[in-house]
Amino acid sequence: MSIESTKSKGTLFTKHVSVLFLVLLWTLPTLGLLVSSVRDKDQLSLSGWWSSLTASEQQNVQRLPKADTQAADGAGFIIETNLFGEGTKNQIRSWGFRATEIEQYKPGETAEVDNGETITVYENGRVEWRSDSEFTHSRSPRVFFNANIPPRFTFDNYREVLTSEGVGRAFINTLTVTLPATFIPILIAAFAAYALAWMEFKGRMFFLAMIIGLIVVPLQMSLIPVLQIFSQIGQIVGIPSKSYLTVWLAHTGFGLPLAIYLLRNYMASLPKDIIESAYMDGATHFQIFVKMILPLSLPALASFAIFQFLWVWNDLLVAAVFLGQGEGKTVMTQQLIELLGSRGDNWEILTSGAFISIAVPIIVFLSMQRYFVRGLLAGSVKGG
Structure with missing residues (x-):
């Protein structure tokens, strides 16, 4: 066995061990949260999850x-x-x-x-x-x-969260906010990314630089100005300043800069020859976008859809500012805070509430894996 072969195997083993260590380190907090969610409340308040298997x-x-x-x-x-x-x-x-x-x-x-x-x-x-x-x-x-x-495990925490008044309605409210707030920015960003990547027009690089600059603007700094704009427009057109429409528009505005930047970079990296060939065959920009760019960009679209869905689903600040509270408006994050009580006396349900809250994002993430693979296969170009 050569020295080079021994070194390569040693390097490969080190990389595998490092990756395994990082995976375990990353999943350890989730494991602790899962164990804590099924522990007895009294034991959870007295000891950490790592002592859950001992008296x-x-x-x-x-x-x-x-x-x-x-x-x-x-x-x-x-x-x-x-x-x-x-x-x-x-x-x-x-x-x-x-x-x-x-x-x-x-x-x-x-x-x-x-x-x-x-x-x-x-x-x-x-x-x-x-x-x-x-x-x-x-x-x-x-x-x-x-x-x-002795250690005691129970589903009482989950039962308390699921049977609490208002949780079902908050779940529906969260879906009502999340689904449009995920699809709208992706739709707009896909058109804008194609224009910035493949269409020639005056000021294209200026618009791209402006979009990149908007990525670094803190969301918290723009909340009040955007809310004031919505309030002024709402008075003119007769739309409440705090409604589902305003929270959809807010999430769209906050998510668009990053979405356009990521999708533009991905679309610009696609093979230029097939785009020019389609254009030479008489295809319009809309036909190229729908029949070629979108299928080839499916991995990027699915990736941003997952991130946007997770961001909106777990959001509290934007929903509280642009949607408000009350019957038909309270989202899951706000409902869990209300279940804790004014002084956080019922904090033990946070662990079970967290797993109930992440159930839908996990389902979305696992289901989108198929689109990752399908998009990669659709984007492959076979040599002649």
């Missing part, structure tokens, strides 16, 4: 039952309960009567309290509170305990 230690407190639950036995009177409830596999590690003395007793040890009463807490959470005389207390003591809680 977690939790501090709890529970007040013992009242006197009316007592029963008589041969040695006196007894009150029995279970700190965990029946059918659990939780285990007591230590317990006490104060938070500062939570490790005073071990499971199975008996503690003496007032009037000769004894309390025993067992490892499975069972409590025996015994007394020689009848219980007459009106307020029971509290038991503080450390417990090992």
Whole structure:
């Protein structure tokens, strides 16, 4: 085996390992989000997703039952309960009567309290509170305990999000915003890209430079001026300044510069000979665009469609400014924020809400893979 062959194999192995490492590093946050979305809320709030397969230690407190639950036995009177409830596999590690003395007793040890009463807490959470005389207390003591809680996985977070009021309507609203806001800029950008790539007209490079300059304009800087323009136009033509039409136009305007730039560069790289041959055969620019450029540009069109769909679907800022809130207007991102509460008390549903929200983009991405392959095959040119 030659030295060159050994070096090439070593280089190839290093590249594969590097790619695998980057893939794992990229998918790790998604894996953590998925695991967190099916964890119990209490465990999710106490430990990270990486500890989801091991028992977690939790501090709890529970007040013992009242006197009316007592029963008589041969040695006196007894009150029995279970700190965990029946059918659990939780285990007591230590317990006490104060938070500062939570490790005073071990499971199975008996503690003496007032009037000769004894309390025993067992490892499975069972409590025996015994007394020689009848219980007459009106307020029971509290038991503080450390417990090992086994991992618990549940779909309650998903069920809570899916059954919440307004989620179904928000899903429809998001589709209503996303679909037109994806197709409109692609349609306009395809025509503009063809003109900038293959048509000769005065000021073509100036328009291209202006479009490239618009790409670097921050979206946040243009929100208020664009909204004011919509408001002024709306007063003239009688269209509300916050409606589906305005949010479609806003997404179209914000997405067009990048779309035109990407599609123009792709169309300009197509074989010039076949374009000129079609033009020499008498084909018009519209015929060349529809029958040749669009099929050959399908990979670029599909790529931008995916990015635009993801951007609009996950958008909150543009929808909040140009669409507003209320019945028939709230999108999924805004609805999830409302489910959290004003103080974020219900933050545990963010993980399940995120996966519910990305379900449609994942379906779109996987379905568009066919168009990538078909577009590549359509764009191949066979030699004579």
